[in-house]
Amino acid sequence: MFSASDTPRVFGLTAGADFPSQLAQGVLARTADLAPEALARVEIYVNTTRMERRLKECFSQNGARLLPRIRLVTQLARDLPFRHIEPAVSSLRRRLELSQLVTALLDREPDLAARASIFDLANSLAGLLAEMHDEGIAPSVLQTLDVPDQSGHWDRARKFLQIVEQFFGDDSAQPPMAEARFRRVVETLVELWQSTPPQHPIIIAGSTGSRGATALLMQAVARLPQGAVVLPGFDPHLPRAVWDRMAADETHDHPQYRFVTLCRALTIAPTQIALWQDSETQPARNALVSLALRPAPVTDQWMIEGPKFSGLDAATQGLTLLKAPSPRIEALSIACVLRDALERGKTSALITPDRTLARRVTAALHRWNIEPDDSGGVPLGQTAPGRLFRQISTLFGRKLTAEDLLSLLKHPLVAGVTRAAEREAELQGPKQEGRGYHMLWVRQLEGALRRNGPAFPDRTALVHWAAQREVDDGRMAWVRWISDVIEGFEPVTDRSLSAHLDHLLAASRSLVGGADGHDDRELWSKKAGHEARKVITELTREAPYGGTLSPSDFSAMIRALLARAEARDPNEPHPKVRILGTLEARVGGCDLVVLGGLNDGTWPSLPPPDPWLSRQMRTACGLVSPEQRVGLAAHDFQQAMGSNEVVLSRAIRNAEAETVASRWVNRLTNLMEGMSQAGRETLVEIEEKGRVWVEMAERLEKPDASVPRATRPSPRPPLAARPRQLSVTKVERLIRDPYAIYAERVLKLEPLNALAxxxxxxxxxxxxxxxxxxxxxxxxxxxxxxxxxxxxxxxxxxxxxxxxxxxxxxxxxxxxxxxxxxxxxxxxxxxxxxxxxxxxxxxxxxxxxxxxxxxxxxxxxxxxxxxxxxxxxxxxxxxxxxxxxxxxxxxxxxxxxxxxxxxxxxxxxxxxxxxxxxxxxxxxxxxxxxxxxxxxxxxxxxxxxxxxxYDALDKGYTARRAMEQMGYDFGYDHLARFGEWEDSDDAVPEDLP
Missing domain, CATH: 3.90.320.10 (Lambda Exonuclease; Chain A)
Structure with missing residues (x-):
């Protein structure tokens, strides 16, 4: 498939290329003259499931044929049967083990950290442990760090870091994590290939080598007789001098720096990287973006190369800069862009690391019944099964409030009606559909609890409420079933993870299945239920490693586990509208892309908090630095900028303050402003195109007609409707706030008491x-x-x-x-x-x-x-x-x-x-x-x-007539629309029929 080469074989595909399609075409072109079975001997490793799926589709679209073996890079650790390497344990088990070690440390030294943070600390240590395994860094490196400021913080951090030492080394008694096993498999494979290199084609495609073990594998594959690496988003417009400067200055935050590192390891120059396919989708724009993202030490080249840039019109053709006044308008503007692309028959995608923005855009698209294909899905904790598990776990070890009880009973999965109760209730009144009886009784119970219910309802209070009805319509069995479930919550104390989990599952199944326990299948149905079962099954399997947990620790663990898992929406998504994360964006294949949330702190994101190592310490250890993360995010940005139509979107202000535009947007606009008059005019044009979408979104948000401000009410009901009896305290109220008497005695309205x-x-x-x-x-x-x-x-x-x-x-x-x-x-x-x-x-x-x-x-x-x-x-x-x-x-x-x-x-x-x-x-x-x-x-x-x-027809019940300096109202100010008018406004009488 490949001709012989004395140098490692590295190819690149430019930004904006439809990576799976171009990769497939290149493989087919290189195997066109070979026997049909030659294609089946090709192995291709990619880095995401979406890339794997799309690549298979691209090969299938070229007619019936034998297909290459397409796998994820991470499958190597699972597929290769190296018996001397133990199977990997789940990350959950390792986090549970670490949580026990952290607990033991805090038992000895309770001043080191709060016990409420045990699971968070274990998660952070697990992340550091995985990163060290992936980069091949031994814990001894941490011990040799030169920390001139021997502060108490570093001393405390070292005590925690010593915990992870037992998980390193071939002689470790602990089975490896997935990252450790992957690293060992890669090292074993590289050693094996050095003696007996495979002769069939092996290609690693779509990875930048940001992970240490993956980079090691890429280096080994590039040196194989028939091996090749295909890099995404390669920039062929960078001069050699810039490549050399990046290597010398180690500009980690540049989008192409990872390729510099790879080339250095392979002892080749970046300029030796050949293009996998000769065609480039947007050469002019790629050149403009390449110039805008030059490393900081050489941005003075803008002064020379900027005025000479001749392809500005071609580069900005199809480019839009959208600046919305708020995140809400940004989301609606993006939704308008995506809908317009759909009406033009084009495929479109929103690319953003901001999941809140993604959810807002999804909600905005729903107004046109468009369901986007969202790669991120929904956090499992926000789905119906996840919410039920979270709600129940938070109730362990404390008294149940009325608010807790009703939010639990109103959960959509809680059926709560026995078959016997249904039969009895049908005899007492008209049949309710579905959960009708349950919700009817919940609403009636809520009314009773709001009026005069106890702060902490228990079996006695619930049975008393049910017994007030002369004829039992089934609610007595209903409240007994509820009582059986909730009575077990408060006595919960510290106990094993298995005991906590068994209790959680028993309560969940009882609530979903009702008093008869006749059907809890709804808990595990649909995609969210399937994902919830996976999480619970894994937690059940690893529970013996969880030790003893307090109720609050167990609740925190459940929340953390459910937040890490995702469930895809069960609705069939639209095939032409996608919402992608920055990693999935490398798949490409869209006519129009919107890069959303382009503000500093969002894209690129702020560095994650590291309680263990400072920025300098991470660099000294060889771990991924915050600058390297920025460089990876910049590469994703550069890759997406090569699409045919690109909309750069940001909100000028968030809920708290004005935002700062992403550094890459600032670089691009600063470059264009300094080019020439043509550059400034072009910048105004692309901003004007964005303003069109913002104005459209604002028109959609604006009501059709202005809503007049409410006036101070003074209703004048008929004399027959006016009260003929008042208490002495209500007479005082009539003096101060006649409208409150009108609402209570004429309209027969009572303030709704708070549940809590x-x-x-x-x-x-x-x-x-x-x-x-x-x-x-x-x-x-x-x-x-x-x-x-x-x-x-x-x-x-x-x-x-x-x-x-x-x-x-x-x-x-x-x-x-x-x-x-x-x-x-x-x-x-x-x-x-x-x-x-x-x-x-x-x-x-x-x-x-x-x-x-x-x-x-x-x-x-x-x-x-x-x-x-x-x-x-x-x-x-x-x-x-x-x-x-x-x-x-x-x-x-x-x-x-x-x-x-x-x-x-x-x-x-x-x-x-x-x-x-x-x-x-x-x-x-x-x-x-x-x-x-x-x-x-x-x-x-x-x-x-x-x-x-008030017996005169012309006398109205004026709102807040003489409230003076009262610090409270009588519960009817919201009904009178107080706030739209002031106490100094004149009352507007209104005759009522």
Missing amino acids: KDPDPRLRGIVIHRIVEEYVEVHRDEPLAQARARLLGIAQKVLEEDVPWPSAQRIWLARIARIADYFIATENARRARGTPVAIEDKGEMHLPEIDFSLRGKADRIDRAEDGSYLIYDYKASSPPSKSQLKKFNVQLHLEAMMVEDGHFEKLPAGRVTHAQYLGLGSIPKTTEIVFDRDHVHTTRHELIALISA
């Missing part, structure tokens, strides 16, 4: 009321110390019963302890003035003049020795001020009126002389009201005037 129960001010008020009431009932004339102990004992009991958060219990008990002496002293003073005769007493008063009823519930009413009454109201915060009492806080005035008219259940009519607000906040304070003999008449007159005002 918190120790909020409302609960604190309830708790304070109960503590005070219980203390008042058992009050004795006793020394302060005994009274204080009695009060705090009651507080402790009430907090344990009503506040299920230990931290809140301690904080609130400490607050009560701070005000205990004040409260006891003032309580003794209150006892001297009168005796409690009514606690939480209810009353109702009818005003026949306006046909209106007033209801009230007094916290406490005392009777003085002269027979008069004193009314007290407890506040968990500060009491109202004197000015607020005159205008807004009329509760105690109304209660006093009701007492004097004899409208409380437990009290005869009598005069009220005083009332007090007892503020029991962090700074205790009381506000007292002294009533004169005319207060009943005055209060009654003002109440009748207030209600009568």
Whole structure:
């Protein structure tokens, strides 16, 4: 197939070439004159599965024939039966083993790192271990590093690095990782080929040699009698002087530097690399990009070669620079570009390392029912099975909140209905389809939990809810099934990985299969289920190496494992629209490519954090440096720039700040600006082409008509719909925010309580009321110390019963302890003035003049020795001020009126002389009201005037009429669209039917 050669055989394909197609054509052309079976003896090794699949398609398109053997480079370690090399262990097992070693180290020296980071540290060590194996670097190299700054960080890092030493050497008791076995296989193969080189053609294609073991294999293949290496994205436009300068300066961040390294190892010059095929797709653009990406030390050549560049028009034909104002508009603009290419019958691809951008573009394409062929797929943790596993694992070892329970029950895989329950429910009402009964009961349970459910629902609470229905429609069996599953979560403690995993699988299967366990196949169905089964099966197999884990460590492990795995979308993708990572982009074959996310920090990406070795230390060891990663990313960029149509895309600003354009885009634009007037005009033209797509995307995002800003509402419902009964506290609300009364009493709307129960001010008020009431009932004339102990004992009991958060219990008990002496002293003073005769007493008063009823519930009413009454109201915060009492806080005035008219259940009519607000906040304070003999008449007159005002048709329920300086609303501001209007805006009345 190849003619004899005294030098290693290295070929290149230029940027933009359809690599699989050109490779196949070259192989067919070189074997055209040979026997048909000669092609079958050709071995071709490629670096990605997509390249392998595409290459086979290219050979098949050239008619029926025997095909060459096409494999992945990494398959060598699996296919070649070198018995002296042990089979590789999975990377998961190695990470689990490392996590145990890290745990043991932290047990000895707990100050080295947080225990929550054990699995992350093990992952990082596993990555370093794999890289060292791949590059053939022994741990002794790390020990000989010259670190002049002997800081504590390096000392701590060395203790972790010593962990990996046992995994090196032929005499290691540990089986090798995949990278170590691949390196040993390559070294064995190279040694074997030196004595008995194969005579059939062997080709390594599409790899840059960025991995040490792969580079070693490429060098060996290039020296074989019928071996060849075909490099992707080779730049034939670089002058020899630039190649030599790169070799001398070691400019690792240049896209062609890996080829310099390969040529140096093969003792050939880069200019000796021949083109695999003579044709070049975009010679002018490749030359322009080559000039733009010259190494930094020689960019002064722009001054000389830039003005002489004659192919600018040809180079920028089909080139677009798209600068979007935001990532969202960038994604939509890219989607418009891809759709336009599809309508023109062209194949297109988005190439980006930014998975968030890829997902946004996919979502934007869905508006036209276009499903792109996404090489990245979806992280398994974001699929239905992955989310279920993550949700359950986070519940181990802690109490289940209402939010946890409902998010679990609403998961799409949780069926949750027994066949018996279905039959019983069908008898009680119309049949629901699919998960109908389950979701019906979940919604009803959610309503109950939002209204007055416990913070941590358990079996007792669930059974109580189900028992409230007179006829059991099957939900009792449903809640028992749920209870059986969730009861096992909280008791989980440190245990073996196998035990954690068994519990996770049992809970998952029970939730998916329902109480009867009749069918959990949905958990493992579709592509996501298949991938989840692979991950769980591997974890089950390697679990014995996981040791003992805490619930939080197990949850972190599950999240990490699911994040590393991917599942392809089960929908059939469109064959002409692709989303590719930068590595898959070498496959080529697209008429139009969009290079998306071209901002520094995205493409090229920021170097990954390395907790072990600095940049200089990595270079000294021979590991891949951050600059080399930038060079590989630059090569991917250069490769994609050779396509027929190219759109360079970036967002000018992200969610936080303005972005910086990718260094390669900056180089290209700076070069064009400095060329000549023609260069600047051409740059404006390609930017204008991008602006067209941005404007199109912005038009798609803009609503068809402007939405007018909401006005301050003041609805005027019919008189018959207006409330004829209010409580004393609702009268205060009517004064401050009439719209809240309208929404609650006319529209019959209630604020939706949050699912997540918190120790909020409302609960604190309830708790304070109960503590005070219980203390008042058992009050004795006793020394302060005994009274204080009695009060705090009651507080402790009430907090344990009503506040299920230990931290809140301690904080609130400490607050009560701070005000205990004040409260006891003032309580003794209150006892001297009168005796409690009514606690939480209810009353109702009818005003026949306006046909209106007033209801009230007094916290406490005392009777003085002269027979008069004193009314007290407890506040968990500060009491109202004197000015607020005159205008807004009329509760105690109304209660006093009701007492004097004899409208409380437990009290005869009598005069009220005083009332007090007892503020029991962090700074205790009381506000007292002294009533004169005319207060009943005055209060009654003002109440009748207030209600009568709202009995007029022209009186509207204005939103936030007199909120003053309240730090909270009544739960209806969002309904009134507050925020689109301000408190200073005039109300707009609206008559309602």
